[in-house]
């Protein structure tokens with residue numbers, strides 16, 4: 001079992017021992033018990049100390065549903081992803097922004113790269129981001145860029161005409177309402193034109209380093225259903241997000257997107273997955289046994 005949150009790129013944020021865990025304000029994962037006790041703080045005042053009590057395995061199984069073999073399947077996917085050479089590793093949203101820019105500019109670039117990435121291959125998004133950065137990718141610069149020029153810079157990303165309008169409108173809102181920065185919460189992010197829940201959770205994670213939910217794209221949606229990581233088959237990425245968040249420990253929410261997207265690009269392909277080469281072939285309900 002992991003000892004702390006692992007970020008999208010596999011960076012582990014180590015937590016301290018027992019005392020630090022008590023101070024953690026993260027809500028308990030499903031199935032965790034909550035124990036209260038009273039003690040005396042300095043000065044003699046009574047105070048209530050709330051701490052989380054890890055349930056025993058038996059309790060855990062009674063309290064919540066979780067997929068069979070998921071820990072082993074996850075471990076196998078981590079092994080298959082250990083070389084970190086999928087397109088998402090080299091050209092994903094975490095690689096497209098200028099690491100030396102001001103934090104506010106970096107956050108804007110994360111937002112833009114994710115807006116460009118929907119329905120678009122990582123290679124195409126990355127190339128468009130390079131052109132935009134050469135042009136100047138700040139709120140001010142994009143406000144000064146007319147739609148036709150912006151279109152030429154982002155073409156051929158998917159739905160580029162609509163994205164030109166979304167980017168211009170969103171950038172105006174950022175300037176007027178947020179002083180040129182991006183919102184720091186999902187509720188306000190999803191109000192921006194062209195930003196949906198999946199994108200908002202990824203923006204929170206990458207731009208603000210806050211985990212607000214699982215970013216479920218088509219890869220995460222497909223693989224979660226093949227592995228039966230959802231209790232009942234789900235029809236949309238948003239349904240899959242809700243189903244996964246119901247049981248997957250919160251400290252894995254950031255990592256799971258990065259792991260499954262790359263796994264879906266290299267092994268568990270949309271059509272003709274490489275089941276015969278997959279370490280999960282004997283414990284995956286969706287494995288194609290014929291290959």
Ligand code: SF4
Nearest residue numbers: 268275278281284287
């Ligand atoms: S066995 Fe096949 S369907 Fe299952 S996770 Fe591996 S590649 Fe995907």
